[in-house]
Amino acid sequence: MLEACGLSKRYNTHLALDDLNLKIGAGEIFCLLGANGAGKTTTIHLFLNFIQPSAGVAKVGGYDANCNPGLARRLIAYLPENVALYPRLSGTENLNYFSSLSGWRYSKAQLREFLLAAGLPEQALDRPVSGYSKGMRQKVGIAIACAKEAKIFLLDEPTSGLDPQASFEFSNLLRNLAKSGVAILMATHDLFRVKETGTRAGIMKSGKLLTVLNTAETSAIELEQLYLQHMQADLNKAGAAL
């Protein structure tokens, strides 16, 4: 469903993504781990064609995202770290707007169902979004992504701002989506969530995908140690230089 072939992105002299090769199939939850600036968001933006690759191809459902951005985007549900909504519209209205633009028409009851399933409190459904907390906005974003009924989910720090209960419910939701054949690429710092939810995890650093792990075969402690080893290498280098 998602495929990166030799995908690179360079900003002048800075290499934000270096020769990424990756395939994510239907029913798979692939988690990208890495520090800030590792290239996780760049990867997601390349699949969305928000930015154009310097080399390589990003394929979405077989479409080259750069050549057919419209077709590729129609297959994707995107959930950013900070979900942007229209502050003067209510949660229901925001969901209705985005799903209508995606080609889906839902009744008010269905819209409410999506929002409640995402964990939004019932009393907030018809209130203007300007009064929502970050977590509530994130839940509306989750509802928007689910309502699109997309076959591919691109999630950029999706649990940021969610309370533990909501994060847990979100993990369940992702697992259910994967079971129904959805391919999910999720950028995150949350190692615990990766172990809980992901089928595979990739550790990125300085634009490079260093290693890919099968989460079922890796314990939470091993995953943490591996991640820290990769990050520590940089710290050691920096310490030696000092």
Place this chain on the structure above:
Amino acid sequence: MISVIARKEFTEFSRDGRFRLAAALALVLLLVSSLLGWRNYLDLQAQAEEAAEHDYRRWRQQDPKHPHDAAHNGVYVFKTPRPLAIVDGGIEPYVGASIMNGAHLQGEAEFPPAQDMTALQRFGDLSPALAAQVLLPLLVILLSFSAFAGEREQGTLRQLLSIGINPRLMLWGKSAGIAAILALVLLPAGIAGIGLAASLAAPELRLDETMRAGLLVLLYGFYLLIILFLSLGVSACCRSARTALAILLVFWGVTVFAIPRALLDISGQFYPTPVNTEFWGKLETDLWKAWEEGAEAFKKKLLAQYQVEKVEDLPFDYTGRDMQNGDETAWRVYEGYDKQRYDIYDQQNHFLEWGTLMTPAAGVSLLSMALTGNDLLQYRDFTRQVELHRRTMNTLLNDYISAHQQKNADGWDNSVSVKGDITLWQSLPTFVYQPASAWTALRPYRVVIAMLSFWLLAAFSFACTAVSRLSGR
């Protein structure tokens, strides 16, 4: 999809307190300016009707006197204001709408309302046209500057693009939404204006006045559409709404205030208006010369034609014929000067017409004056009709002299003055200005209409190009 976006824009604006305030202010200004214009129109109409009636009564009731003396006393004629003057007074406050019709030469328009204006009114009259030309573009800018730049700033643009939406559909949807909210605010005012114009117009002019009012609403709609597409284009190009607003406010200031005034000044420099005293001085000098030469030639021609030695031997009275000939000579001389003067005004007007290439406000202002019947060309048409009336009056009086001069044994007796009476005075038809139709008024402005169409096309193309470059970066 377009309707979904349009509906969302409509809902958002209707909930935006800032928009409600701006729209309310614009409406209040339109309403106040319309009420002021209405009161002014009623005053001017009453004054014109009363003055015309009073002066014509004075003409009819004047004592018996020589018809040429009566011509020198003259009679005032008036251009009765039309209801659309409520919207746009055009040049009329500055040139006046009453002319003294007398002997020999057409008088200048008198008593322009500008004479009674205070110094503060140098900023211009508050009229619905001024509000529409100055404030409504600002309202459009306030509604549209953040259409794309604001979405980019708050992150919703990225969200929308991730759906796979075609940016051009976004342009159509946003245009439709903003146009709908503007129509909700302004269309009732436009429809009320059309209804008011139709109800105030004289029955024979009602259809034309209604058509003109409708075209006026279309003209301002067209203008606002140009501003809307330009604003949306700028908004799509800018990374922040603040930058878009700054650019659009500069554009507004330059195109609405700076360029039109600069065009007026430059056109005056290129095609200077003749100084009034010089104009009339030269005209009088040439007129006297033409009269002296023309009178002698006319006399010789008549004597030769009737094979007589002196005018007293002619089979008719020479005085009336001589006066008529003098008047006809004056028409020719005056026409030459009048043409020279109006050629300069025409060139100034053409300069402003081409100025539409630099600012649509110039073209909109010209078309607005044309549709309300207060542009230069229709003012000239008024002065032409006045001149025809003056000629009719003088021919009538001169013919009366010819017909009533007594003949005695020594020939035509000029010692006894011919005197006109109430029958003669009453035979002068009252002057009624016949305004041109809407199409006749617009025909000279084809270049302006073409240039405004070009502006709309260019603004739309710019907006399309700008939105096609939208990205999620």
